[in-house]
Amino acid sequence: MGSATLKGLVPWLVALLTMAATHFLIVPILPSTLSEILVFAGINIVLAVSLNLVNGFTGQFSIGHAGFMAVGAYAAAWATLALRNAGIDLSDGTFIAQVILVGALVFGGLLSGVVGFLVGLPSLRLKGDYLAIVTLGFGEIIRVSLLNLDFLGGARGLSGIPRITSFLLVYLCVVVTVFVIWRLIRSNHGRALLAVREDEVAAESMGVNTTQAKVRAFAIGAFFAGIAGGLYGHYLTILSPAAFDFNRSFEIVIMVVLGGMGSLSGSVVAAVLLTLLREYLRDLAEYTQVDLRMIIYSLILIGLMLLRPNGLLGTRELKDFWRRRPTGKSA
Amino acid sequence: MNSAAATGTTPMLEVKDLAVNYGAINAVRGVSFAVAPGEIVCLLGANGAGKTTILRTISGLLRTTKGEVWFKGEKISTMPAHTIVQKRLCQVPEGRGIFLNLSVEENLDLGAWVVGKAKDYQEDLNKAFELFPRLKDRRKQNAGTLSGGEQQMLAIARALMSHPEFLLLDEPSMGLAPRVIETIFQVVQDINKRGVTILLVEQNAMQALQVAHRGLVLETGTLKLQGRARELLESDEIRKAYLGEI
Numbered sequence: 001m002g003s004a005t006l007k008g009l010v011p012w013l014v015a016l017l018t019m020a021a022t023h024f025l026i027v028p029i030l031p032s033t034l035s036e037i038l039v040f041a042g043i044n045i046v047l048a049v050s051l052n053l054v055n056g057f058t059g060q061f062s063i064g065h066a067g068f069m070a071v072g073a074y075a076a077a078w079a080t081l082a083l084r085n086a087g088i089d090l091s092d093g094t095f096i097a098q099v100i101l102v103g104a105l106v107f108g109g110l111l112s113g114v115v116g117f118l119v120g121l122p123s124l125r126l127k128g129d130y131l132a133i134v135t136l137g138f139g140e141i142i143r144v145s146l147l148n149l150d151f152l153g154g155a156r157g158l159s160g161i162p163r164i165t166s167f168l169l170v171y172l173c174v175v176v177t178v179f180v181i182w183r184l185i186r187s188n189h190g191r192a193l194l195a196v197r198e199d200e201v202a203a204e205s206m207g208v209n210t211t212q213a214k215v216r217a218f219a220i221g222a223f224f225a226g227i228a229g230g231l232y233g234h235y236l237t238i239l240s241p242a243a244f245d246f247n248r249s250f251e252i253v254i255m256v257v258l259g260g261m262g263s264l265s266g267s268v269v270a271a272v273l274l275t276l277l278r279e280y281l282r283d284l285a286e287y288t289q290v291d292l293r294m295i296i297y298s299l300i301l302i303g304l305m306l307l308r309p310n311g312l313l314g315t316r317e318l319k320d321f322w323r324r325r326p327t328g329k330s331a
Numbered sequence: 332m333n334s335a336a337a338t339g340t341t342p343m344l345e346v347k348d349l350a351v352n353y354g355a356i357n358a359v360r361g362v363s364f365a366v367a368p369g370e371i372v373c374l375l376g377a378n379g380a381g382k383t384t385i386l387r388t389i390s391g392l393l394r395t396t397k398g399e400v401w402f403k404g405e406k407i408s409t410m411p412a413h414t415i416v417q418k419r420l421c422q423v424p425e426g427r428g429i430f431l432n433l434s435v436e437e438n439l440d441l442g443a444w445v446v447g448k449a450k451d452y453q454e455d456l457n458k459a460f461e462l463f464p465r466l467k468d469r470r471k472q473n474a475g476t477l478s479g480g481e482q483q484m485l486a487i488a489r490a491l492m493s494h495p496e497f498l499l500l501d502e503p504s505m506g507l508a509p510r511v512i513e514t515i516f517q518v519v520q521d522i523n524k525r526g527v528t529i530l531l532v533e534q535n536a537m538q539a540l541q542v543a544h545r546g547l548v549l550e551t552g553t554l555k556l557q558g559r560a561r562e563l564l565e566s567d568e569i570r571k572a573y574l575g576e577i
């Protein structure tokens with residue numbers, strides 16, 4: 001039993017070590033544009049995987065994830081700015097700066113989680129389209145509130161945030177996020193979430209407190225979105241409310257749908273693919289002088305609905321495909 | 332009148348003057364009955380008589396408009412459904428309500444939700460497989476790939492995982508082949524012999540009355556008749572109205 005648990009931890013430790021090795025050996029020799037793309041890909045993985053917990057595994061369609069990201073981003077940035085104004089050296093590379101950033105990320109994540117809890121409590125009684133509309137509205141409320149909060153910069157946004165998000169920290173967060181959500185889904189509580197997705201009435205008759213399960217998933221999803229927001233702010237050094245509009249939420253939803261609702265590795269793959277796509281479309285926009293991004297996203301979604309309605313991986317994980325092959329050969 | 336009063340035991344479940352509305356429609360209007368420990372009681376009636384509504388109100392999935400439901404001396408009609416399950420009163424929903432995209436074993440796991448995955452989990456699982464050997468062969472299979480009869484068996488097995496003292500069964504024979512129905516009714520009796528009290532809703536009145544101790548006949552939301560199953564089976568009125576004999 002104990003050794004089995006330890007054995008289960010091995011892939012995660014390997015992932016962590018790989019990330020550390022990449023950070024120290026490979027990232028320094030990468031062109032800066034590429035390492036930038038990798039950082040954004042990592043942030044998008046955290047966002048997509050956390051939204052998948054709500055949309056894919058619990059079956060509650062939320063399209064307000066950018067709102068939670070904004071809460072975490074602003075809260076973490078506000079915290080580090082306050083500390084720097086108090087005279088603490090936060091230049092990149094100091095160990096203290098990294099520790100403080102971790103603290104700020106947790107602070108932003110927790111605040112976002114609390115907001116998720118408060119929003120989820122009343123709104124998760126709604127289903128389907130109605131829930132989607134409420135979460136969309138919530139995202140807009142956050143954005144408009146930020147526009148009008150002067151201590152957070154209002155429409156000008158927050159600037160001068162120390163650039164202390166590192167490749168290592170981003171991918172540490174990726175591994176932790178995927179690990180926590182993976183373990184959650186495989187746990188008893190995770191099974192209750194799946195039950196809610198499958199049939200809410202039946203879940204309730206099994207004694208699952210469905211409201212509690214949904215709100216819990218929502219709050220955990222919001223927590224990790226907040227962490228992603230914190231990483232984002234401390235990489236970009238500026239935050240403006242416009243960065244957290246509906247399009248941002250929609251982008252995350254596309255990642256989840258593209259990868260497959262209910263597949264964590266699908267979300268990871270889709271987040272990386274779409275981040276790359278966005279960067280190359282940016283180059284394309286220089287030629288065409290028009291931003292075709294949203295048009296191409298929509299086309300991808302339409303194509304996906306026609307060809308693979310369940311997303312790239314459906315509810316399966318990458319390792320399911322690995323496993324199937326050898327058994328297929330021996331049979 | 333009812334056997335609980337007749338035998339002098341205190342009833343396990345008591346429904347008092349129950350009324351349930353769907354908006355302006357009165358689905359159940361003032362129904363009272365009691366179920367004694369160890370009984371199989373069968374709720375009969377035509378479509379729309381209010382059978383399922385009563386069951387869903389007892390299990391907490393619907394709210395009462397008027398009246399109360401008491402279980403083991405506790406008023407449960409104001410409790411949420413998931414709390415009522417913890418009192419060991421469990422419903423097997425109509426249309427089976429199993430989780431089609433989860434495996435048979437995961438379904439059974441969820442059945443054990445209220446008791447937790449305790450030491451006796453494996454024992455419970457074995458008991459379930461003993462009762463329904465076919466489920467054992469299909470334990471890793473998605474529940475959606477099971478036949479209708481197997482799905483019903485899974486629904487019952489899953490309910491048993493929560494250690495119920497009282498089981499609400501909603502139309503367990505619906506859409507099943509006659510031979511499978513026989514198995515299901517046999518199992519209902521077996522479960523009852525293990526000490527589980529059962530309230531059964533059925534369209535299949537003939538078969539239900541053969542396994543039940545007592546029957547309650549509903550008509551448009553009111554209790555029209557009640558009595559011992561054997562007496563109901565022999566009553567001309569019942570045979571004409573509900574058992575399809577002319």
